[in-house]
Amino acid sequence: MKIAVTAENDNGLQSKLNPHFGRSPYFAFVDTETKEVELVKNNAARAAGGAGVSAAQLISDRGAKVLISGSVGPKAYSALSSGNIEMYISKDNTVGEAVDSLQEGSLSQLSSPNGTPRK
Amino acid sequence: MKLTVLSGKGGTGKTTVSVNMALSLSKIQLLDADVEEPNCKYFIGTDFDKEEKIYRKVPKVDQEKCTACRKCVDFCEYNALAMMIDEVLVFPEICHSCGGCKRICPVNAINEVDRELGNLKHGVNKYGIDFWQGELNIGEESSVPVIEELKEKTNPNKNVIIDAQPGTTCPTIEAAADSDYCILVTEPTPFGLSDLKLASELMDELKIPHGVIINRAEEDSDYIIEDFCEERNINILLKIPFIRDFAHLYSNGIPFVIDYPTWKDEFKKVFKEIRGVLDEKDNGN
Numbered sequence: 036m037k038i039a040v041t042a043e044n045d046n047g048l049q050s051k052l053n054p055h056f057g058r059s060p061y062f063a064f065v066d067t068e069t070k071e072v073e074l075v076k077n078n079a080a081r082a083a084g085g086a087g088v089s090a091a092q093l094i095s096d097r098g099a100k101v102l103i104s105g106s107v108g109p110k111a112y113s114a115l116s117s118g119n120i121e122m123y124i125s126k127d128n129t130v131g132e133a134v135d136s137l138q139e140g141s142l143s144q145l146s147s148p149n150g151t152p153r154k
Numbered sequence: 155m156k157l158t159v160l161s162g163k164g165g166t167g168k169t170t171v172s173v174n175m176a177l178s179l180s181k182i183q184l185l186d187a188d189v190e191e192p193n194c195k196y197f198i199g200t201d202f203d204k205e206e207k208i209y210r211k212v213p214k215v216d217q218e219k220c221t222a223c224r225k226c227v228d229f230c231e232y233n234a235l236a237m238m239i240d241e242v243l244v245f246p247e248i249c250h251s252c253g254g255c256k257r258i259c260p261v262n263a264i265n266e267v268d269r270e271l272g273n274l275k276h277g278v279n280k281y282g283i284d285f286w287q288g289e290l291n292i293g294e295e296s297s298v299p300v301i302e303e304l305k306e307k308t309n310p311n312k313n314v315i316i317d318a319q320p321g322t323t324c325p326t327i328e329a330a331a332d333s334d335y336c337i338l339v340t341e342p343t344p345f346g347l348s349d350l351k352l353a354s355e356l357m358d359e360l361k362i363p364h365g366v367i368i369n370r371a372e373e374d375s376d377y378i379i380e381d382f383c384e385e386r387n388i389n390i391l392l393k394i395p396f397i398r399d400f401a402h403l404y405s406n407g408i409p410f411v412i413d414y415p416t417w418k419d420e421f422k423k424v425f426k427e428i429r430g431v432l433d434e435k436d437n438g439n
Contacts, residue, residue, distance in 0.1 A: 082233060084248045085232050085233025085234055088235075089236075091236060091238075092233075092237065095237075110245050113243070114236045114238060114245075117241065118239055119239065
C-alpha cells in the first residue's frame with residue numbers, strides 16, 4: 036500500500052513531517068511493503084488559491100490510498116474523500132515515525148476537515 | 155468626480171474618512187466597496203430599500219457525457235477542478251468564472267450555471283446620502299465581480315466616494331482603477347508606513363493622483379508618515395487626531411462630524427484641495 040505523508044524537506048524517511056496539507060513543500064510517498072520512499076515537490080505550495088485541491092489531485096494521481104498530515108482543510112478533505120483516500124492525523128516528528136505510528140494503529144483517522152484554508 | 159478611499163493596511167480609518175467626508179459635502183454618492191466586510195452602514199444606517207443579487211457562472215459537469223479525459227482539470231489555472239476516480243469535482247468557491255473548462259471540453263459535458271456571489275443594497279439613511287454597498291457571500295473568494303457591479307451604480311452627476319477594501323490586490327485595484335483621485339488613509343506607525351508605501355506604489359502604477367490622510371495622528375509620531383510623504387512629494391491632506399472622544403463615537407456608530415460639525419469644514423477644505431489638484435492637472439493637459 037502506498038502512503039502519502041506531508042514533508043517539510045526532501046530527506047527520505049527522516050524528512051520532517053509538515054503540519055499542513057495543501058501548502059506542504061513536499062509529499063513523501065512510502066510503499067509499506069517495499070519500504071521505498073519517494074519525495075515529490077508540491078507545486079501548489081505557492082499557488083494563489085486551490086492549493087488543497089491541487090495537492091489532493093497529486094496524492095490521488097500517485098495512487099496513494101492513505102494520507103498522513105497534521106491538518107487537512109475543507110476543500111482538500113472533500114477531494115480526498117471523493118478519491119477514497121483515508122486521512123490520518125499525526126504529530127510525529129518525521130515521515131518515518133508517522134508511518135510507524137500508522138502501522139502500530141496509534142493515529143486517529145480524520146472524519147471531518149480540521150484545517151483552515153489560507154489565501 | 156470619483157474619489158476612492160483606500161489604505162494598504164486594514165483598520166486605519168477608510169470608513170471613518172469615507173463616511174465623515176460624505177456627511178460633510180453635498181451631492182454625494184457613497185459606495186461601500188469593501189465587500190468582504192462592508193461597514194459604512196453601521197455609521198449611516200442599515201435601512202435598505204433595494205437589493206439586487208449578483209451571480210456568476212460556474213461549471214457543472216454532466217457525468218453521463220464526461221469521458222474523464224481530464225482536459226478541463228489540467229486547464230484550470232485556479233485548481234477549481236479535480237479528477238477523483240474518473241469523476242470531475244467542481245470547487246465553485248475558487249472558480250474564477252473564466253469559462254475555459256467549458257470551451258476545452260471535447261464532448262460538451264460542461265455547462266455553466268449561475269452561482270450567487272453576493273448582493274448590492276441601496277440604503278435610505280437618516281442623513282440622506284445616496285448609498286450603495288456591495289456584499290460578498292460568506293465562503294466566496296473573488297470579490298472583484300461584486301465591485302464591478304457596484305461601480306455600475308455610479309451616478310455621474312454626483313461626487314462619488316468609494317470606500318475600498320484594504321490592501322493592494324485585485325479588489326482594491328478594481329475599486330480605484332478609474333477614479334479621478336485616491337485618498338490613502340494611514341496611521342503613524344511602522345505598519346502604517348510599510349503599507350502606505352505599497353499603496354502609494356500602486357497609485358504610481360495606476361497613475362492616479364493621490365494624497366494622504368493621517369488618522370490617529372499624534373505629534374510625537376506623525377514624522378513616521380510625514381518624512382515619507384515629503385521624500386515622495388505626496389500631499390498630506392488632513393490629520394485626524396488620536397483622541398478618545400472620536401474613538402468613543404466610533405464605537406457607538408456615530409460619525410464624528412455629527413458631534414463635531416466644525417470638522418465638516420476640514421473635509422470641505424480637503425475636497426476643495428483635491429478639486430484644485432485635478433483642475434490643475436486638466437489645465438496642464
